[in-house]
Structures are given as structure tokens and as C-alpha cells.
Amino acid sequence: MSVQRQTKQLQAIQTAFETAGRPLSIDEIHELAGRDIESLGVRTVYRAVRRLQENGDVSIVNVPGGSDRYELASVAAEHHHHFHCTACDRFFDIHGCPGGLKKLLPKGFKLEHHELTLSGLCESCA
Template sequence: MPDHPPPAFVPARELIAAHGGRVTRTRVAVIEALQASPHPLSHDEIGATLAAAGIAHDRVTLYRALDWLVEQGIAQRIAGGERAWRFEIRSDGEHRHAHFHCDRCGQILCLEDVPAGPDPALPAGFELARSELVFHGACADCGREGAKAAKR
């Protein structure tokens, strides 16, 4: 499965300022981590990326930064396994593709060539904010491992 190509690059500071937010080191680092990743990241993966870059943070500050990015439409949440969210950067305010969740390793991969589908016909008075299409199964690596184990 190919990784999704990075969205059109907009510097993190510009994204934050364009949304009227306070430019903080954590927000900038989170956006840059999401922009650099070929797949959606969990809170822990983002935290590890920040720690590896020497950026001090705590869990609450990171959650607040992610919540703000989602509220502003800069990033989006994707339901992952074990009630954990994964996050990815949005491009052009939209990120309309399906995702694949590997039930074996927990990885979530972007399926850029698979559209998330058309907006559903909702009853009168309903307003769609967002939708997700997530496929579940075994990724290519886990599928190969399962096939090897079955041959033994």
C-alpha cells in the first residue's frame, strides 16, 4: 500500500497565524511532525517525535495542541484501535480519502486512491461535519507474516 504524498507544504507558523492562533513551540512541532509523516500518528508517536527533537512537552499540552489543530481544521482525528486517536494534517481544508487500519499491528495507512465516498443523503435538519471510511484487516507486512506462519 503506498504512503500518501505529503500535502502542499505550508509552514507551520503560517498555518497557525492564518487561523488566528498563538504560535507556540509545541503547535509548530506537532504540525511539522504531522507534515513529515507518511501516515497518521498517535498521541504517543507525536510525543516521541517531539522528545527526539528535544522539545519539552507534557501530555496535557500535547492534547491541547492537537485539540486546537483539529478545531481549526488544520488536522483531523481518525479512530484507531483500542480507543486511541490518530492524527493527520489536512490539506486545503479537506482530506477526503479512506484509511486502512491493520488489526494486527495497529498501523493506520492512508488510501489516497480510495475516496471517502460521497456525502450521504441526510434527513432534513441534519448537517454533516465530517465522515470517515476506515477498512480493517491485515496490512501487507502482517499479511505476509500470517501467510508465512500458515505454511509452517
């Protein structure tokens, strides 16, 4: 069976996730990892992210409006939410959760998950 190779492209992509510490879009990954690997192809980013997802190392973050972001599965493992800066279009992790959502439900509805996205200006844009 096939063995996964540890390429420097994949390493750069993993490093990008770790140093960014926030959810990244495909383009952001391409940009950040591309600083290490010149001429990093977007095609490679798509493949790497897919593989990291399949390996359970990275989780997808569906955001309202914009394109999908990806974050380390270790981060996704603990319940949290996100902040979207409308100026720089970056997403950040928000720790904590308002809670008490069940009482907002119409009767008969069954709550399984929830997603909260705060938006405004991040520290560097404010």
C-alpha cells in the same frame, strides 16, 4: 487580544504530522515529536492538538475500537479512507473509495457520510 506563539514544541508536532504522512494518535505524536523536543509533555500534545483542531489545521479521525487519531486537515479535505495494521497498530491513508454505497441503504434512510476502515498487515509488517 492574544497572539499565538510559534513554539518549538508546536513546530515539532506539526512536523510530526507532515513527516508521518498518516493519522497519528496522541501517543504517537508525543513519541514522534518527542524525538525533537526532549521532555515534551503529553499535556502539551493534548493542548497543541486541540489548538490545531480549532485553527482548522488538523482533523480528528474516529476509528473503530482504538483511540482517536488526528490528521492534517489538508489531507482530510479530500475524501479518503484508512487502513489499520493489526500488528503495529498504525493507521495509513487509503486513496480512493469503493462508491455505490447508496444502493446498500434501507429505504427511507438518508445517507450523509460513510467511513471505511480496511485492516490487516501494513507493508513493513507483512
